[in-house]
Amino acid sequence: MKNWIWLFLLLCAALGVSLFTGVRSISLDQALQAFIAPDNTDPVHVALLYVRFPRVIAGLVCGAALGAAGMAMQALTRNPLADPGILGVNAGAAFAVTIGALLAGRADGALLAFLAFPGAAAASVAVFALGGGLRGNASPVRLTLTGAALSALLVSVVTALVLMRGETLEVVRFWVVGSLAEARTRPLLVMSIGAVAGGAVLLAVATKLEALALGETLSRGLGTRPRQVQAAVLVAVTLLTGAAVAIAGPIAFLGLMVPPIARRIAGASLRPGILASAMLGAAVLLLADVAGRLLFAPAEIQAGIMTALIGGPVFVLLARRLSPGAIA
Amino acid sequence: MTIVYRKRALPALGLCRGVTRRALLGGTTAAFLSQSFNRLHAAADSLGYVHAFGTSVLDRPAERVVSLGYTTQDPLLALGIAPLAIRQWFGNFPHGVWPWAQAQLGEAKPELLVGEVSMERVAALKPDLIVAIGSGISKAEYRVLSRIAPVLMHEAGDAVYGTAWDKMTRMVGRATGKSNEAEALVSRVQNQFATARARHPDWARKTAVAGYHWGGETGAFTGADTRAAFLAELGFKPTAPVLELSGPAEFYARLSPEDLSPLDADVLVWVSSFEQAPDLVSLPMRKTLSAHREGREVFAGGLMAAAMSFGSVLSLPFLLDHLEADIAAAADGDTQTIVMSAEKAGLLS
Numbered sequence: 139m140k141n142w143i144w145l146f147l148l149l150c151a152a153l154g155v156s157l158f159t160g161v162r163s164i165s166l167d168q169a170l171q172a173f174i175a176p177d178n179t180d181p182v183h184v185a186l187l188y189v190r191f192p193r194v195i196a197g198l199v200c201g202a203a204l205g206a207a208g209m210a211m212q213a214l215t216r217n218p219l220a221d222p223g224i225l226g227v228n229a230g231a232a233f234a235v236t237i238g239a240l241l242a243g244r245a246d247g248a249l250l251a252f253l254a255f256p257g258a259a260a261a262s263v264a265v266f267a268l269g270g271g272l273r274g275n276a277s278p279v280r281l282t283l284t285g286a287a288l289s290a291l292l293v294s295v296v297t298a299l300v301l302m303r304g305e306t307l308e309v310v311r312f313w314v315v316g317s318l319a320e321a322r323t324r325p326l327l328v329m330s331i332g333a334v335a336g337g338a339v340l341l342a343v344a345t346k347l348e349a350l351a352l353g354e355t356l357s358r359g360l361g362t363r364p365r366q367v368q369a370a371v372l373v374a375v376t377l378l379t380g381a382a383v384a385i386a387g388p389i390a391f392l393g394l395m396v397p398p399i400a401r402r403i404a405g406a407s408l409r410p411g412i413l414a415s416a417m418l419g420a421a422v423l424l425l426a427d428v429a430g431r432l433l434f435a436p437a438e439i440q441a442g443i444m445t446a447l448i449g450g451p452v453f454v455l456l457a458r459r460l461s462p463g464a465i466a
Numbered sequence: 467m468t469i470v471y472r473k474r475a476l477p478a479l480g481l482c483r484g485v486t487r488r489a490l491l492g493g494t495t496a497a498f499l500s501q502s503f504n505r506l507h508a509a510a511d512s513l514g515y516v517h518a519f520g521t522s523v524l525d526r527p528a529e530r531v532v533s534l535g536y537t538t539q540d541p542l543l544a545l546g547i548a549p550l551a552i553r554q555w556f557g558n559f560p561h562g563v564w565p566w567a568q569a570q571l572g573e574a575k576p577e578l579l580v581g582e583v584s585m586e587r588v589a590a591l592k593p594d595l596i597v598a599i600g601s602g603i604s605k606a607e608y609r610v611l612s613r614i615a616p617v618l619m620h621e622a623g624d625a626v627y628g629t630a631w632d633k634m635t636r637m638v639g640r641a642t643g644k645s646n647e648a649e650a651l652v653s654r655v656q657n658q659f660a661t662a663r664a665r666h667p668d669w670a671r672k673t674a675v676a677g678y679h680w681g682g683e684t685g686a687f688t689g690a691d692t693r694a695a696f697l698a699e700l701g702f703k704p705t706a707p708v709l710e711l712s713g714p715a716e717f718y719a720r721l722s723p724e725d726l727s728p729l730d731a732d733v734l735v736w737v738s739s740f741e742q743a744p745d746l747v748s749l750p751m752r753k754t755l756s757a758h759r760e761g762r763e764v765f766a767g768g769l770m771a772a773a774m775s776f777g778s779v780l781s782l783p784f785l786l787d788h789l790e791a792d793i794a795a796a797a798d799g800d801t802q803t804i805v806m807s808a809e810k811a812g813l814l815s
Contacts, residue, residue, distance in 0.1 A: 160724050181725065188751065319683070320682030436725060
């Protein structure tokens with residue numbers, strides 16, 4: 139319980155810090171003014187309402203979605219190094235955005251954000267199908283390998299297109315590294331609903347997913363239908379990650395580094411683990427964004443780079459502590 | 467997800483010069499070194515160049531020229547030399563020649579070099595000069611190219627993409643035996659700027675900034691950048707914060723989305739690769755700028771933005787013809803005069 143209180147306080151602190159730190163200093167009084175009587179010609183009000191507030195919401199939704207999705211992926215693949223990225227979701231989103239920019243050639247951020255979602259979904263369905271999911275034997279190893287292979291393929295196509303058509307595709311640069319800076323122009327509401335739906339599905343099937351971790355034969359004996367559970371988890375992960383990608387682009391390593399810490403807070407049980415992972419994911423992403431905002435101010439470092447900077451070492455640490463056959 | 471962008475990104479125009487993954491070519495260095503020593507001794511005659519990567523010497527004025535710089539086709543064409551090959555920067559124009567230079571191209575059909583420089587294709591053209599000022603090639607690529615023909619690079623004191631248009635024109639003119647023509651071209655363009663300044667003496671007392679908003683990032687072009695240089699040629703000064711953000715090797719400064727006040731100049735020119743900029747139009751922070759509220763914004767989209775980015779001996783006069791009226795309307799101190807380009811792009815709403 140004590141752990142949960144700390145986690146809650148950390149999330150609140152991250153929200154507060156995110157809303158009240160930045161290039162501009164904004165007092166509590168000004169913030170209240172901005173919400174009560176917004177003045178669109180006052181830079182302070184505009185910074186709070188149109189820059190920071192959407193960022194906080196985006197960080198909250200996106201971080202929570204990736205934290206929960208990461209937890210689910212690690213449980214599904216029984217691999218503590220699994221991350222939503224391994225389903226090819228990030229690469230799929232980048233691919234869809236690239237093709238969209240190539241065909242439409244427009245500087246319309248919102249349109250491209252919407253394209254990210256079907257891209258992410260198509261990639262995860264493709265990974266599930268190619269990984270044997272349709273024949274009912276999507277083994278964790280197969281899913282992981284298929285995801286890695288498809289990601290590599292999609293990323294090389296994106297790279298090739300960017301190299302050939304640099305000018306129309308610079309927009310893609312912003313889909314290669316995730317950022318919360320453009321939250322205002324992204325379909326925040328729709329994607330939040332998608333993420334909440336994904337989270338609900340995940341919580342509903344969490345206990346069955348735990349049974350799956352005992353191995354297929356044993357879980358069948360417990361009355362679980364592995365293929366349906368796997369499919370439900372994939373739908374949930376796709377909803378969560380797709381929403382996160384549409385809001386912020388690919389945020390690296392968050393879904394990887396948060397779950398192990400969440401497991402320490404919430405214990406081995408999956409359902410509380412998902413909740414803890416979601417809260418922690420939001421807190422970490424918000425703090426990473428704040429750090430990126432302040433480090434080289436006034437220029438900003440994308441939150442996706444900050445999470446990668448923190449997540450890289452965590453990945454190595456996890457990989458080193460990994461004992462074969464154990465789920466961290 | 468790793469895509470490495472080893473290139474100089476030029477935001478707003480979407481333009482990244484030097485989209486190359488550099489292969490490191492080693493092994494033959496020694497041979498080249500001795501070669502360049504020999505050339506150094508021969509540098510006494512008038513066609514020797516000391517540049518960032520060493521020395522290049524031409525035996526005689528060049529006739530068969532490959533243009534590897536992203537903008538070097540312009541001074542070459544201006545001097546009446548159709549390059550054998552032109553490096554693709556951006557845009558969808560035949561042979562990589564933009565409208566301001568198409569008349570000079572005439573019937574010539576240069577090859578278009580896209581992406582990384584293919585040494586084989588360059589060699590197959592049998593050039594007697596390779597102009598690589600502002601090409602972003604590596605030293606290793608330079609060494610290989612030097613075996614094909616003398617290679618013209620930027621001077622050591624300039625940034626890779628920072629050779630001023632007049633210097634570039636003179637360098638190319640000298641290498642092709644057309645120094646006098648180059649000088650005449652340079653002074654003609656300088657005169658055009660001088661007359662523009664004379665028509666608008668008030669511009670010298672005003673500030674102007676070229677800004678961009680692209681993919682969620684807002685910033686200003688600074689220092690030696692062609693877009694900033696164009697406004698300077700017209701007599702404008704940058705705003706104090708933009709001046710502070712300028713460095714000799716910096717072409718643009720990214721700004722915090724929370725504070726765009728550095729852009730708040732007497733004239734704010736938005737540079738965009740598109741004719742319409744919905745992301746910019748709906749940017750709430752823009753509406754806090756007095757430049758917006760008082761109708762001092764100019765929109766340089768598409769072709770105009772490209773002309774600003776090229777900033778060449780051919781694109782600058784073209785730009786001046788098309789943009790002067792708009793800049794004057796923005797700078798006139800009257801909030802009621804309509805800046806046509808800004809209205810067309812929807813910036814006035």
